Amino acid sequence: xxxxxxxxxxxGSIPEALEVLAELGDAGKVLAGGxxxxxxxxxxxxxxAHLVDINHLTELDTVEVTDTYVRVGAIAxxxxxxxxxxxxxxxxxxxxxxxxxxxxxxxxxxxxxxSIVHAxxxxxxxxxLVLLGGTVELRGVNGKRDVAAGDFxxxxxxxxxxxxxxxxxxxxxxxxxxxxxxxxxxxxxxxDYAMCGVGAVVGTDAEDxxxxxxxxxxxxxxxxxxxxxxxxxxxxxxxxDEPALIRLVDERIDPETDIHASSEYRxxxxxxxxxxxxxxxxxxxxxxRRERGA
Amino acid sequence: xxxxxxxxVEFTVNGRPHELEIPARRLLSDTLRHDLRLTGTHVGCExxxxxxxxxxxDGDPVRSCLVFAxxxxxxxxxxxxxxxxxxxxxxxxxxxxxxxxxxxxxxxTPGFITxxxxxxxxxxxxxxxxxxxxxAGNLCRCTGYQNIVAAVQRxxxxxxxxxxxxxxx
Numbered sequence: 458x459x460x461x462x463x464x465x466x467x468x469g470s471i472p473e474a475l476e477v478l479a480e481l482g483d484a485g486k487v488l489a490g491g492x493x494x495x496x497x498x499x500x501x502x503x504x505x506a507h508l509v510d511i512n513h514l515t516e517l518d519t520v521e522v523t524d525t526y527v528r529v530g531a532i533a534x535x536x537x538x539x540x541x542x543x544x545x546x547x548x549x550x551x552x553x554x555x556x557x558x559x560x561x562x563x564x565x566x567x568x569x570x571x572s573i574v575h576a577x578x579x580x581x582x583x584x585x586l587v588l589l590g591g592t593v594e595l596r597g598v599n600g601k602r603d604v605a606a607g608d609f610x611x612x613x614x615x616x617x618x619x620x621x622x623x624x625x626x627x628x629x630x631x632x633x634x635x636x637x638x639x640x641x642x643x644x645x646x647x648x649d650y651a652m653c654g655v656g657a658v659v660g661t662d663a664e665d666x667x668x669x670x671x672x673x674x675x676x677x678x679x680x681x682x683x684x685x686x687x688x689x690x691x692x693x694x695x696x697x698d699e700p701a702l703i704r705l706v707d708e709r710i711d712p713e714t715d716i717h718a719s720s721e722y723r724x725x726x727x728x729x730x731x732x733x734x735x736x737x738x739x740x741x742x743x744x745x746r747r748e749r750g751a
Numbered sequence: 752x753x754x755x756x757x758x759x760v761e762f763t764v765n766g767r768p769h770e771l772e773i774p775a776r777r778l779l780s781d782t783l784r785h786d787l788r789l790t791g792t793h794v795g796c797e798x799x800x801x802x803x804x805x806x807x808x809d810g811d812p813v814r815s816c817l818v819f820a821x822x823x824x825x826x827x828x829x830x831x832x833x834x835x836x837x838x839x840x841x842x843x844x845x846x847x848x849x850x851x852x853x854x855x856x857x858x859x860t861p862g863f864i865t866x867x868x869x870x871x872x873x874x875x876x877x878x879x880x881x882x883x884x885x886x887a888g889n890l891c892r893c894t895g896y897q898n899i900v901a902a903v904q905r906x907x908x909x910x911x912x913x914x915x916x917x918x919x920x
Contacts, residue, residue: 458797458798459776459778459781460776460778461776462755462774462775462776463775463776464756464775465758465775465819465821467821467822467824488819488822491817491818491819491822492799492814492817495778495799495816495817495818495819496798496799496817498776499778499797499798499816500798508775508819510821510822512822513824513825536811559888560802560887560888561812561870561885561888562802562805562812562813562814562866562888563799563814563817563888565808565811565812565813566808566813566814566817566818647887648887648888
């Protein structure tokens with residue numbers, strides 16, 4: 458359970474980090490919180506020759522809230538993002554998702570941006586990003602580029618980030634007024650990887666009816682699976698056409714069988730948790746509406 | 752075979768500054784135990800599941816087996832050896848573990864002590880449910896957790912009493 462040897466780099470600035478990454482190319486790997494990378498290295502499932510430690514680039518320890526988005530810097534820890542009241546007021550789903558990420562002790566070191574770049578299909582924050590929409594800001598020695606949430610997750614543990622690029626921040630788009638959200642998941646053990654998890658965002662109108670609905674599912678595909686279920690809304694209030702809802706989800710997910718759960722069981726969880734997340738999201742929207750009205 | 756390159760790093764453990772030359776791949780848990788001989792920090796699973804190796808990093812609980820010691824440049828680390836009173840006696844969490852019989856074999860205890868010490872800084876008066884959530888990331892194979900949950904609340908009481916006594920003097 459010891460990692461193999463590697464060469465350690467501790468750049469003092471972002472430009473320096475980008476130069477080191479450009480020089481190393483495929484041999485280099487960025488180390489942020491390391492809460493996924495270090496155990497992978499200890500189990501020798503990963504053995505990067507060089508690690509570029511960005512933990513001392515304090516200019517990346519940021520959570521910014523504007524009228525249109527919440528921007529999280531590359532070394533903002535999950536716990537900090539989750540505690541940030543302005544970020545919560547702007548996008549409650551950030552905290553709702555984060556509370557499902559492992560345990561508080563892991564969240565004290567793990568970073569939200571790192572979790573997104575790691576692109577684990579069982580991870581919550583990639584699902585939160587695709588659900589809200591937004592961009593990942595990538596920087597390299599040759600400039601910067603923004604990758605849209607929908608294009609960022611390429612496959613299991615694979616993002617659009619190139620080896621010589623550093624993800625400096627992620628921008629989460631704020632949902633419109635009248636929105637509600639929820640995140641639910643089921644794991645074998647509290648805080649463990651979810652067998653299935655579902656985040657939901659719904660829009661409601663002044664009559665408390667759902668006008669739009671989206672879910673993002675984890676652990677049932679190669680990455681976070683975004684499904685727009687708006688067309689399954691039926692009548693007024695919070696009702697969904699259940700067979701239509703389940704069909705929409707089934708068309709998109711592709712759960713696998715592993716030691717923790719069979720594919721059939723994951724599919725069952727996807728159905729149950731989707732309904733539960735949508736119900737909770739609608740209740741959340743109504744509660745927020747009342748709080749604002751009051 | 753070429754000798755492994757050493758990296759210079761400086762950080763504080765339990766108030767004492769340390770300067771080390773260590774291989775980059777050395778986990779903080781191993782540095783604490785082998786380089787600094789602070790064997791109070793226990794290593795259980797060594798991949799972030801059991802919580803036995805938890806230490807406080809700038810006051811917040813983290814798994815010492817999930818960080819490389821070389822990344823701790825400038826950090827202020829507290830291990831279970833630092834969770835005592837200034838005079839070296841048992842700290843409130845340690846005292847509560849004794850009062851409530853919250854340990855049996857004791858292997859997981861250092862991780863609980865540090866986790867709870869950090870937690871009481873953010874929640875000074877936890878309910879039983881909050882106490883359970885606070886220790887959810889630590890595994891104990893002996894006790895069945897009931898007495899540990901009780902110890903979290905007992906520690907909160909002891910700490911409050913200590914603070915009051917200090918304010919009174």
